[in-house]
Amino acid sequence: MNSRIPVGILFSTQGPYATVGRSMRDGAMLALEEVNRGKRFPFELEPIECEPAGDNTAYSTHVRSLLRHEGVKHVIGCYTSSSRKEVIPIFEKYDGLLWYPSHYEGFETNNNVIYTGAVQNQHVLPLMDHVLTHITRDVYFVGSNYVWAWENGRIIRELTKAHGGHMIAERYLQVGDLDVARIIEEVHEKRPAFIMNMLIGESSYAFYRAFAKARGENAALQKTVVGSCTLCEPELAQIGPQACAGHLASSVYFSTIDTPVNEQFVASYRQRYGHDALPSADAEASYNTVHLLALALAGADSVDIDRVKKALHGASFQAPQGRVHVDPESNHSYLTVRLGISREDATFEVISEASAPVRPDPYLVWAEACGSGPAQPETPIAQNNIGLRIVR
Template sequence: MAKAQYEIGVLFSQSGPYGVVSRSMFNGAMLAFDEIRASSGYPFALSPVVADPVGSLAQYAHSSSDLLSKHGVHHVVGCYTSSSRKDVIPLFEKYDALLWYPSHYEGFESSSNVVYTGAAPNQHIIPLIEFLLANMGKRAYCIGSNYIWAWENNRILREALSAGGGTVMAERYFAVGDTDLSKTITAILEAKPDFIFNTLIGTSAYHFFRSFRAVCEESGIDQPAVMPVVSCSLSEPELGEIGTLAMDGHISSSVYFSSIDTPANQRFTSAYRKRWPSSSAASADAEASYVAVKMLAAAIAAADSDDVNAVRNALPSLSVDAPQGRVSIDGATNHAFLTPRIGKSSASGQFEVLWEANQPVRPDPYLVQTTPRYAMRSSAPKLRAVK
């Protein structure tokens, strides 16, 4: 008997200002499709239908419409930026399809037509803030790309620091892809913050890391020790883009680092290197895309159909043994239980894991349960040192 065939949309930009991250997401998704195709454990086949929006915000809506109407797909794994996600959600609601969104994001959103396999704010920015207040001081300088990801993360940081007795000294925003940052770098050196909170993405971020390190070295400043740059999005492929002269000493909050030392992650990173030998190391973005496809396949198997309602109903009872650890979906929010971690980049292009949660953390996209107006509470998830 022939297997059922289900077409699944794949929507990632493989070029443009954030193409490095999006290509890693594409790689993670395609690795999962390969493994499902090679496995005898699925009574169906998944066929990816690939669309490349080439980093153009307008193209995301056009490509989504094409996938949903012309190809008739019910599920699409894709989008990196929050701008692209927010642009396409009305289309998924119109066609009652599911967008599987595999990116950490700023939260304050929920849709019955989106499954979020990337980190919610209580799984990446709140643990980072706790770490900063405990280890790095209370004076922040914020620099970010001029869209909702940076605005909302900076708002959360501002309110949390204020509640903890700290302050945001300044916020500066730049268009995605902008690299004219010299005046802000000079202002940062004059302000002397305890840390710089970076929400720049893509080429803007890589240029900032290089330029800031170079200016600090010219001034005799040990930048990682004196004015560390901290992020909620910096990943392994991006360290290579920053370059060997400035890739080390940066703090990043994530639910996955490729250096996690577990059998499941060793299998994943080995398969990733074999499938994409010319690519850099696997990243949180690649892992979240991989998890999205694996979770979708598990839900289709449980529902015995790719029907959106049937898949949605199946999700809360499922979990996958992901490279980061056990991942499941919270039926109330369509967000994933994930394991927060804090890492420090090294000159080898990897992250040393400094802290991690004891177990997967329930998603709280609106920060309703995690904090009262973002003030840190004793009941917040505790982090433990990794020896």
């Protein structure tokens, strides 16, 4: 194996979800610097950065170039499911491996993808368990018009129905659409106790700002809770202090996790990107992915994707969120589930967390949600009763 291994870095730091893309890129680059600076590995990872700017066609063009012309076998990248699905056939054709560090809607496994972000039983099910238990059985749903929101909308629709509730409304916007006036008008009219926000990027920020204004104008919305499975620290800063506080978020990582490993990660991130910089779940997932890739390459002593996957399945990484490892049955990751409430300072108060990493369940095979049967004993939080412990 060569002493320098090229690795594709494929994140959109421009375009409609640039805030998240920059965070993912920064997390990956921090980890690459750590891997290359240390003496642990007999190789250096050489990043080859590409900028798709949120354009799915550009993702395909870059991946084809990386795999065909740059000698790359491993690419870390993509945020949206539409971009991931766009490039998977290219990875299959050229025998490359996509390391995908984003939460997503599940219902997929692929031999050419390692999924290091959260899947449904690690984000939407914990959030909905909290909502159905403590807030309401009726949900107003808004999301970006692609598969991420479609699939999560279907899950939430089935969950609310199974618990005797219903979807008050289900509305979609194109990615990047900032015109939320019709949705806000309907929120004024319906006055829901809970809004599930599955918008991404600039559309989501526009919604939060408009909702804050609506809440100020309508006393009936004062107790309305907005929930999200994507909201993160850099996005809170983009939304602004007048609109970013008090929202419910489900995530496997918050920058306020109180552990020595996370404290060191936050310190390193700020040293690299500025004193006010705060890592997010997206940055942490990309950071973890690079370290897992390095461990797998070292264990395989090869860039061959089958050998790397075999080595990966025997490896684990003590990440800022807790121990992370990949399930050999699905190529998805064991991650630690948490819920948080956003604050004006663009951080989250962690209100509950799992006691151990949660086995990924991308097809909801083990989940008890919607009466689909009991969870397997080794799946500590694949059940509808999520099992989060309250953080005091």
